[in-house]
Amino acid sequence: MPERAGMGGVSLNEPQREAVEYTGGHLLVLAGAGSGKTRVLACRTAHLVATGFVEPWRILAMTFTNKAAAEMSRRVASLVPAGSGRIRMGTFHSVCAWILRREASRGWWAEDFSIYDSDDQKALLRRVIRDLGEDGRVTPSQASSWISMCKNNLTGPEEATDSAGTPWEKLMARIYISYQAALRASVAFDFDDLLTVSLDLVRQDIDIGGRYSRMFDAVLVDEYQDTNLAQRDLLLALCGPDTQVCAVGDDDQSIYGWRGARVENILRFPEDFPGAKIVRLEQNYRSTSSILRAASSLVSHNSGRHGKTLWSARPGGDDVLVQAAGSASEEAAWTLAEATRLHESRGLPWSEIAILYRTNAQSREFETAALGMNIPYQVIGSLRFYEREEIKDLVAWLRLVANPADRVSLERVINKPPRGLGERGKEAFFEYAASSGRDLVACLCSASRIEGLSRKAGASLEHLGGVLSEAARASSSGSPASEIVDRIVADLGFLERFRGAGPEEEARLENVEEFRKTALEHDTAHPSAGLPGFLQGISLLTSSDDFEQGADRLVLMTLHCAKGLEFSVVFIAGVEEGLLPFVRPGETAPADLEEERRLMYVGMTRARDLLYLTHVPWRQRHGTRAGGPSRFIAEAAEAFAPVRSEESPSVEPVAPRTVYRRGNLVHHPRYGRGLVLHAVRRGPEWQLTVDFGFDEPKVLLTGYVPIPVIREKGSPGDQ
DNA sequence: TAGTGTTGTTTACGC
DNA sequence: AACAACACTA
Ligand SMILES: Nc1ncnc2c1ncn2[C@@H]1O[C@H](COP(=O)(O)OP(=O)(O)OP(=O)(O)O)[C@@H](O)[C@H]1O
Numbered sequence: 149m150p151e152r153a154g155m156g157g158v159s160l161n162e163p164q165r166e167a168v169e170y171t172g173g174h175l176l177v178l179a180g181a182g183s184g185k186t187r188v189l190a191c192r193t194a195h196l197v198a199t200g201f202v203e204p205w206r207i208l209a210m211t212f213t214n215k216a217a218a219e220m221s222r223r224v225a226s227l228v229p230a231g232s233g234r235i236r237m238g239t240f241h242s243v244c245a246w247i248l249r250r251e252a253s254r255g256w257w258a259e260d261f262s263i264y265d266s267d268d269q270k271a272l273l274r275r276v277i278r279d280l281g282e283d284g285r286v287t288p289s290q291a292s293s294w295i296s297m298c299k300n301n302l303t304g305p306e307e308a309t310d311s312a313g314t315p316w317e318k319l320m321a322r323i324y325i326s327y328q329a330a331l332r333a334s335v336a337f338d339f340d341d342l343l344t345v346s347l348d349l350v351r352q353d354i355d356i357g358g359r360y361s362r363m364f365d366a367v368l369v370d371e372y373q374d375t376n377l378a379q380r381d382l383l384l385a386l387c388g389p390d391t392q393v394c395a396v397g398d399d400d401q402s403i404y405g406w407r408g409a410r411v412e413n414i415l416r417f418p419e420d421f422p423g424a425k426i427v428r429l430e431q432n433y434r435s436t437s438s439i440l441r442a443a444s445s446l447v448s449h450n451s452g453r454h455g456k457t458l459w460s461a462r463p464g465g466d467d468v469l470v471q472a473a474g475s476a477s478e479e480a481a482w483t484l485a486e487a488t489r490l491h492e493s494r495g496l497p498w499s500e501i502a503i504l505y506r507t508n509a510q511s512r513e514f515e516t517a518a519l520g521m522n523i524p525y526q527v528i529g530s531l532r533f534y535e536r537e538e539i540k541d542l543v544a545w546l547r548l549v550a551n552p553a554d555r556v557s558l559e560r561v562i563n564k565p566p567r568g569l570g571e572r573g574k575e576a577f578f579e580y581a582a583s584s585g586r587d588l589v590a591c592l593c594s595a596s597r598i599e600g601l602s603r604k605a606g607a608s609l610e611h612l613g614g615v616l617s618e619a620a621r622a623s624s625s626g627s628p629a630s631e632i633v634d635r636i637v638a639d640l641g642f643l644e645r646f647r648g649a650g651p652e653e654e655a656r657l658e659n660v661e662e663f664r665k666t667a668l669e670h671d672t673a674h675p676s677a678g679l680p681g682f683l684q685g686i687s688l689l690t691s692s693d694d695f696e697q698g699a700d701r702l703v704l705m706t707l708h709c710a711k712g713l714e715f716s717v718v719f720i721a722g723v724e725e726g727l728l729p730f731v732r733p734g735e736t737a738p739a740d741l742e743e744e745r746r747l748m749y750v751g752m753t754r755a756r757d758l759l760y761l762t763h764v765p766w767r768q769r770h771g772t773r774a775g776g777p778s779r780f781i782a783e784a785a786e787a788f789a790p791v792r793s794e795e796s797p798s799v800e801p802v803a804p805r806t807v808y809r810r811g812n813l814v815h816h817p818r819y820g821r822g823l824v825l826h827a828v829r830r831g832p833e834w835q836l837t838v839d840f841g842f843d844e845p846k847v848l849l850t851g852y853v854p855i856p857v858i859r860e861k862g863s864p865g866d867q
Numbered sequence: 868t869a870g871t872g873t874t875g876t877t878t879a880c881g882c
Numbered sequence: 883a884a885c886a887a888c889a890c891t892a
Contacts, residue, residue, distance in 0.1 A: 212882090213882090239882070240882080241882050242882095265882090266881080266882095283887095287876085287877085289877090339881090339882050340882090342882085343882090403880080404880080404881080404882090406879085406880065406881095407880080407881070407882075506879070506880075507879050507880075508879080508880085509878090509879085529881080566868075566869065566870095568868070568869095569868085570868050570869090571868095573868090602868095687882095688882080689882095690881080690882065691881065691882085706879085706880065706881090707880080708879090708880050708881070709880090709881090730879060730880080732878090732879080733877090733878065734878095747880085768883090
């Protein structure tokens with residue numbers, strides 16, 4: 149295929165160039181992994197600007213993560229040094245937040261609304277459920293997923309109420325209604341609301357809708373296969389008669405069905421955007437043929453595919469390697485040893501090596517092993533920085549500065565550290581606030597007038613109110629975010645709680661310091677954003693945003709996080725039945741086998757040069773779970789021979805396995821000493837019937853907690 | 868009210 | 883195994 153220099157020396161093949169240069173209308177680039185879709189999107193953006201076809205500020209580009217947006221911005225800047233800064237870019241959610249901010253005067257909310265993450269959402273739901281007197285019947289997470297599903301289908305609370313049939317649905321609909329009311333009272337949106345409320349706004353207000361549909365001449369969307377109904381409708385709404393929409397994606401890489409993404413969006417693009425030209429890219433520039441063949445063979449087991457051709461001009465390369473290990477810790481040890489070997493023998497930077505897994509919990513073994521082997525690593529996404537307790541607390545205070553109605557934030561920190569306010573005091577305060585009709589900070593300021601509050605509690609709440617309202621004054625007169633952070637930290641004595649000398653306190657202090665720096669950086673990068681802009685920015689961060697590509701640290705992340713990235717070497721860990729494909733505990737089959745298969749496909753196609761799949765015979769996961777090699781291994785290996793399978797080199801015995809016998813005296817961390825009445829093998833574990841001196845003997849399964857034998861009976865006839 | 872101990876529940880993927 | 887809600891005591 150003839151390669152031509154495209155924009156700024158970046159080479160493009162013929163169909164890529166066609167997609168970059170096409171300006172005749174809507175465009176869909178439907179193409180397989182590694183075929184250069186993202187490159188096309190960046191070049192196309194640059195091309196639109198460079199040729200003067202579109203003014204940069206009339207371009208909107210929506211990507212899956214902020215990192216991807218930043219990367220695109222960088223690429224465009226390298227091609228067209230002028231204009232890249234004036235292109236509007238971000239995730240769907242951040243673009244929606246931007247719309248809601250700008251249009252605050254047209255809706256019920258204020259410009260500085262809060263954005264609730266799933267923890268805030270659950271905290272709010274807990275309260276809503278309690279207020280409705282339904283605690284015990286519903287958990288906050290059940291309610292949150294039900295509500296989220298409604299929002300994904302664009303079903304509002306009224307409609308949900310009307311269509312509720314079963315008592316369960318009726319209950320959920322009631323919770324949905326109260327939840328929305330509570331969000332509104334707090335002047336807050338959850339993530340789903342950002343999309344649905346923006347959509348309602350542009351759809352229902354002709355004036356606003358018209359304005360946005362005329363705002364952009366070109367709208368570009370990456371990873372279109374993972375957009376949901378609201379996102380697709382929003383795209384339609386943003387598309388006026390003169391707008392050219394360009395979407396790129398791959399139906400085989402649709403992996404967010406569980407949160408409402410609809411692969412139909414990409415398949416129906418030609419109907420939604422009439423006259424759309426479809427470009428297919430068939431050459432994969434990323435992976436060796438071996439890797440690509442294995443991945444293609446795997447995904448060919450899905451039905452109803454949009455059959456795509458994908459080939460690689462790269463020579464065969466090394467075989468995909470399948471490695472069995474004896475246990476999760478051996479899997480980690482083997483993987484890191486192999487990674488070290490490659491790092492040294494090939495001179496690969498650590499950041500070119502990734503370990504991908506299905507669940508965040510799997511990262512632990514790898515972290516432990518990496519620490520032990522002195523290998524630098526970065527874990528992406530698991531316990532996000534902003535999810536740490538001290539940071540969430542500080543953010544709660546800051547949110548109250550920006551949004552004095554934010555009740556979830558106040559409830560989080562009102563008695564932290566304890567200030568003599570109990571359940572009843574809190575209740576009295578919030579009742580007073582609700583009936584007074586003023587915002588929460590104003591109510592704090594006059595807390596000593598509230599009946600039912602102790603003198604001490606009233607006084608300390610007034611102090612809080614004073615600190616918050618002063619900070620709010622500073623913020624609204626233009627103080628940068630970092631100044632407000634410093635002020636709050638100082639005035640509230642925020643660090644007092646962490647004055648202890650333990651390593652944990654030290655870590656927390658460091659985190660607060662880190663947070664200060666982040667605020668300072670944000671102030672430098674966005675001088676006019678202020679505190680509200682900073683807060684909304686951190687709420688909208690995506691988990692892949694903390695991936696540092698140039699860090700020279702081994703990369704640990706979930707398969708989901710790896711979407712869109714590439715590495716020289718990829719290890720996929722835990723390729724086992726039950727884990728990949730994932731089966732929820734208590735269920736017998738994966739919820740969506742084909743989506744699991746696509747997830748594995750995404751993981752495999754991240755590798756440029758080497759791909760390893762590892763599995764172990766059993767692993768501890770809220771109880772043991774025997775999996776055995778995933779069917780995906782056989783499916784990938786099917787079409788051809790060279791998936792190499794290696795026997796575990798380690799000479800098993802993980803640790804000399806305890807053997808239990810009737811008559812043994814054992815110790816259980818919870819029940820204490822007990823006498824084994826009966827012991828039978830259950831796979832690699834034991835099922836023990838033990839008399840701890842309670843009325844009934846206990847039946848236990850080993851593998852959860854250590855149950856050492858403290859005295860052998862040793863009678864020969866046993867077992 | 869605050870701190871501690873106990874019991875019960877839950878348990879991916881993430882914007 | 884980890885955590886949250888709850889119960890009880892100082
Ligand atoms: N015409 C080309 N010539 C050389 N390399 C290319 C060309 N097009 C793309 N590439 C390279 O191929 C790799 C994959 O490109 P890109 O990430 O754009 O693909 P993609 O289709 O977005 O992949 P995926 O869907 O798997 O995320 C990148 O390393 C890119 O630089």
